[in-house]
Amino acid sequence: MEEGFALWANPSSPHAEGRKAKAALEDARERIKKALGWDGELIFTSGASEALWIALNRTKAQRRIISAVEHDAVFRAAPDAEVFGDETAMDANTILCVQHVNSETGVINPVGQMVETVKPTGAVLLTDCSQSAGKLTLPSADMLVVSAHKFGGPIGIGALLVRDFNLLEPGGGHERGYRQGTENMPAALGMAAALEAGEWVTTAEQRSAFAEQLGSRILTFGDQTDYIFALTHPSFSAQALLIRLDAMGFAVSAGSACSSGTLKKSRVLDAFGVSDEVAARTIRVSIGWNTTPNELEQFAEAWASLS
Numbered sequence: 104m105e106e107g108f109a110l111w112a113n114p115s116s117p118h119a120e121g122r123k124a125k126a127a128l129e130d131a132r133e134r135i136k137k138a139l140g141w142d143g144e145l146i147f148t149s150g151a152s153e154a155l156w157i158a159l160n161r162t163k164a165q166r167r168i169i170s171a172v173e174h175d176a177v178f179r180a181a182p183d184a185e186v187f188g189d190e191t192a193m194d195a196n197t198i199l200c201v202q203h204v205n206s207e208t209g210v211i212n213p214v215g216q217m218v219e220t221v222k223p224t225g226a227v228l229l230t231d232c233s234q235s236a237g238k239l240t241l242p243s244a245d246m247l248v249v250s251a252h253k254f255g256g257p258i259g260i261g262a263l264l265v266r267d268f269n270l271l272e273p274g275g276g277h278e279r280g281y282r283q284g285t286e287n288m289p290a291a292l293g294m295a296a297a298l299e300a301g302e303w304v305t306t307a308e309q310r311s312a313f314a315e316q317l318g319s320r321i322l323t324f325g326d327q328t329d330y331i332f333a334l335t336h337p338s339f340s341a342q343a344l345l346i347r348l349d350a351m352g353f354a355v356s357a358g359s360a361c362s363s364g365t366l367k368k369s370r371v372l373d374a375f376g377v378s379d380e381v382a383a384r385t386i387r388v389s390i391g392w393n394t395t396p397n398e399l400e401q402f403a404e405a406w407a408s409l410s
Contacts, residue, residue, distance in 0.1 A: 169186060
């Protein structure tokens with residue numbers, strides 16, 4: 104990012120400084136695509152929320168369907184969308200949005216299998232990979248959403264990966280005409296660097312051992328990541344847990360991190376069938392790229408002390 108700030112100019116400007124900035128931006132774009140194993144197009148955005156809005160509102164498909172456990176940003180971007188059910192039929196005029204990894208429970212949705220199911224219908228498959236990019240192999244969907252700060256990059260930049268620009272209606276003077284606003288080139292360089300660094304401080308074995316220490320208090324609903332957990336306490340409310348753990352030096356949340364300041368029941372936990380009583384005692388515990396093994400041990404001890 105320091106390199107980007109040192110040569111910063113508007114990447115759309117035709118003068119020499121603008122051309123230097125443009126070259127740096129395009130280099131970052133190609134590095135990110137390579138790191139993610141993506142051979143389609145990439146539109147830089149201000150984050151996952153904007154990328155989801157572009158995908159759901161600039162799509163050429165007229166019918167929007169979303170899963171019941173999507174992030175709130177999806178529901179805000181498409182407030183009139185249908186919620187996917189067992190009997191939902193799709194066609195070439197449909198876009199289906201299903202997240203790859205749930206941000207509150209760590210559940211891994213079988214998006215790879217859904218690609219094979221959706222493809223024959225002609226529908227567009229959009230998947231929110233905010234919680235999996237840089238950590239898991241990404242599914243081969245038509246459009247993918249990624250967010251830099253989820254894998255150690257800067258806050259305020261993300262991307263919409265698009266298999267083919269023909270899936271979207273253009274609408275803006277930047278990013279090949281699919282986005283408004285001057286590109287954040289320094290942050291794009293930071294995003295590329297974070298993806299290329301891409302190493303966890305903790306090993307998969309250490310994260311698995313941590314999950315075993317937490318034991319039956321983790322709510323599970325299927326295939327599960329080893330870095331996001333919905334953790335329930337037998338007696339303390341989620342708000343009490345947040346206060347106590349914060350005093351011990353641990354940053355956790357209740358529900359989506361973007362709405363954890365509210366006291367409402369998590370819509371996601373409700374969709375997963377968690378009772379009101381259990382949801383009220385459930386917090387989200389996420390392991391970051393820079394979380395150390397010692398911090399995991401300290402948290403497990405702190406959690407065991409809450410009685």
